[in-house]
Amino acid sequence: MFFKKSTALILLFALVLTLSLSGCRKKSPKEKPKTYEGIELTYYKMFDDASVIDPVIKEYEAAHPGLKIKYKKFTNFDEYQKVVLNEMAEGEGPDIFSMQNTWFMSNYRKISPMSAELGSNEDFLNTFVDVAFKDLVRPDKDGVERIYALPMTVDTLALYYNKAHYEDRVPTRGKPAKTWEGIKEDVALLTKTDNSFERFEVAGIAMGRGDNISRAVDTLYLLFLQFGAQFYNDNFSEASFASQQGGIAEYPGMEALKLYTSFADLDEKHYSWNEFIVDDDSSEKELEAFAKGKVSMIIGFSYTYDEILNQISILKEKGIDTIDESDIKIASMPQLYDPDASTEKRVTYASYFAETVSRNSKHPDVAWDFLIELTKKENLEYYFDKLHKPTSRRDMIETQKQHPVYGVFASQIGFAESFPILDYYVYKNLFITVISNANLNGALQGDLLEAQNIITGMLPEDGLVVPKVEKKDEVDKEKNK
Incomplete structure (x- = not known):
């Protein structure tokens, strides 16, 4: 069980600690309120209908008489981000909100981190997968590692493919290769050229451009990670993805760009x-x-499956021929090296929203306690049954791996990685420009360096990372609060 302690135990702990340490503490830990009457929390979240979240809210409210939690769903991320940040800047806004995993490194000062009495970093690491720990647990302004968010789900990039195309053109295997070199060979077999304006009757894979592929930049991020490109320096004061780094390649960022754009x-x-x-x-x-059968492979997240089904439904209503739903299959992301033969670490790219508590909340401990309840195993099992969003919890991976559609995402979660992004749209536009220039002129180091310099200019000179204090210093800081 993650973190969860009863109110009585927390109150008892606070009382004992106050009596035993009153001579060497300036103040005792905050106690949970004995009554919840008059406490109202607001919760903003992307995409999820109230009908999904309300049952958990109602159950929590019933166990905490007097408490009210108001939930509000958003569907437009740009609007959502503006509302949350503008309201917070005015000292208001939601008590609880969701934000992308890549957001927390640069925005941790906007958050009230979880109290140590509610859970430890070790609890987090034992409960949630490694990429979530790296994204959501970080040093505070004093260098003490704190928990800044709890994830309900961790999504990853995977490879969608048309099973019928593979059976027709690659019958010896009937599914995608496990390496990028193998994917190149598959694409050569799957692609059917013609004399149409598009020049393709069937394209092997939607990859290579930035202007007409929805997951283009995410895929480039994935390749940066697979080639071992360190996106920033150690304290996040400079971007470094275009620089000479060694490892798999001398300039891993350039190799990633070359591989991506080679398909175009x-x-x-x-x-x-x-x-x-x-x-x-x-x-x-x-x-x-893909829904029309015009391309054999695309790259997407777990929700891409529903998007494909929706496209098939729309096209059928228009009388347009589509692929059979049973031909939609999903494979793990291809790697640079064969995972069956190589000892190199596999990598896929993680992107997800995590739940956090605003620094403006008047009741942060109550808000965090609700999030602990929300991310318990039984509630995330219910959440997966409703929305099929891949788990964030270690103890749910094996069960979800058996799912006929979404099992791939559970199987990849252990080798998912990400990196902080200061501004989603600025980065996206930068890398679309880099890709588009490569389509016109070939992959050039200068284009990557220009993007790197722009991102470096967005970073604080002293970096985003506060040096972590040693354990003894951490204890001293807690005592002196």
Whole structure:
């Protein structure tokens, strides 16, 4: 069980600690309120309907008489981010809100971290997967490692493929290769050219461009990680992804860019994507092409499955031929080295929202206690049954791996990685420009360096990371609070 302690135990702990340490503490730990009458929490969250979250809220309210939790769903991320940050800047805003995992490193001062009495970093690491610990547990302004959010889910990039295409063109295997070199060979077999305006009857994979592929930048991030490119220096005062680093490649960022854009390079045997296959103004982009059977593979997150089904339904209503739903299959992300033969660590890219508590909350301990309840195993099992969002908890992985559709995402969670992003849209536009320039002129070190310099200019000179204090110093800081 993660963190959860009864109110009585916490009160007893506070009383004993006060009596025994009153001579060497300036003040005792905060006690939970004995009554919840008049306490109202607001909770803002992206995407999830109230009908999904309300049952957990009602159960928690029933166990805490007098407490009220108001839930508000948002569907537009740009609007959501502006509302949350603007309200917080005015000293208001929600008590609880969700934010992307890449947001926390640069925005931790906006958060009231979890009290040590409610749970430890070790509890977190034993409960949730490693990428969540790296994303959500970090030093505070005093260098003490604190918990800044709890994840309900951890999503990862995976490879969607058309089973019928593979049975027809790659019958010896019937599924995608496990390495990028193997994927290149698959694409050469799967791609069917013709004399149409698009030049393809079937494209092997939606990859290589930034303007008409929805997950283009996420895929480039993935390749940065797989090639071992360190995106920032150690204290996050400079970007470094375009720099010479060694390891798998001398310039791993450049190798990642070259691999990604090679699928849109007319001179490559595995060329399979251009600007004509999908309109860059289309909101559906490669999803519609996949639903029509015009492309054999696309890259996406777990929710991409529902998006494909939705596209199939829309196209059928218009009388347009589509693939059979049973031909939608999902494979783990390809790697640089064969995972069956290599000892190299596998990598996929993680992107998810985590739940946190605002620094403006008047009742942070109550808000955190609710989030602890929300992320208990039984509640996340219910959450998965409703929305099929992959788990964040270690003790749910084995069960979810058996799921016929979403099992792949559970199987990848142990080798998922990410890195902080200061501004989602600025980074996205930067890397789309880098990719587009590579499509026109070839992958150039100068384009990557320009993007790197712009991001470095966004970082504070002293970095984002506060040096972590040693254990003894951490104890001393707690005593002197």
